[in-house]
Amino acid sequence: MDTERVRDHFRVQVSGYPDLMRRLIPFYDEQREIMLRLIPFDRAAPIRVLDLGCGPGVMVAEILSRYPNAHLTAFDLTEEMLQACRMRIGINERVVYRLGDFRSDALGQEYDLIMASLSLHHLQLPERPTFLRRVHQILKPGGIIIAAEVIVDEDIDVREQQYELWRRFIAGNGEDAAYWFARHLEKDHPAPIHALIKMLGDAGFSQGGCHWRFLNFAILSGRLW
Template identity: 40%
Template sequence: MKQQQVKEHFARQADEYEELMVKLVPQYLFQHQVIQDLLPHENREYHVLDLGCGNGILSELIFSKLPRARAVGFDLTENMLQAYRKKLARFADRFSLQSGDFRVDPIGSDFDIILAGLTLHHLTWPERRAFYHHLYAALNSGGKFITRDIIIDEDRAVTEDHYSLWKKFMLSQGENPEFWYEKHLEKDHPMTLTDHFSWLHEAGFIKTACHWRLYNFAVTSAEKP
């Protein structure tokens, strides 16, 4: 997907993002509990990067569980950053916002946690493989990378079954499944968990794991030694 297309796409969706995700992503709200459970339990200061932060839904999980954490919300569109600022106004002293294209713009460093929610599938496979090295470099030792994203199965026939189930879910939510499926084929670059973990290991990550998976969506994590 061309980055300008991504920018225009999410600029239009900023105001209705969270409501829309519930209709497009199976068990979207349940995933939040899975992600929150993966966060550290120690009450100390954490420096967090919320990559492709959208309206701040994952940062809200951070602030709720880790009262001393501070976050950088990084997103491509100003509309999304405005939605983040509005949604998390009560945490205004605990975050900063950065607008940019993470494929080419610096993402910062010295993070203890990096979150990427429905973000990395916008990268082509070569871009994503290279970007994992940037994520690794941006983390402190012992840091954790948590992502939820679109995936494909190693077996093409299973992937087609998953797409069929995904379409049934969207239809049950009152959405037009063929509209969103075509957008997905046009704009997204999902990858298998096998390649995902292989490229994370290649970048230096350890303890790679899948904690939740349904159809063509998964929540995974990895750590920097």
């Protein structure tokens, strides 16, 4: 799916976005909480944080309140999402907002922490190695990327079973499961967990691992020593 279509997809979702995500993504709030708990830095640490695909800023708001000395870059492709993030956060000298495509635009540098909540599956698989090498370069030693990923099981039967359970979850929340599943097939590029971990290792991360998984969702991290 090209950049313009990803942008259009998210442009129309801004209003009521967190509630929509709760209807579409199992354990949406819990996934964010797990990501936050995986941050290995002290609360008082003056960390530099990049939120890739920040959407309307739910994660940005949490990090700001839990890490009072953190400075954040909120990065997103979609103007409307970034605007919603600005509205949520307000003027805050600890946050800069960057509109851009994380596949091609400059991301800044010298980060301690990169958060990517449900955004990296927009990368096509062949784009991942180059992207991860860039991420590796902009992290400081000791830095970490924590990502909530959309994944697929290696086993085709398990994959289908998990997709069926996901569609039931969506339908059970009153959403059109066929519509959202078609959007998933059209715009997302999920990969098996082991392939994602291998790509982290190939990009130079010394510690890549999976911390949580349910159906076709997983939380992974890669650390740089």
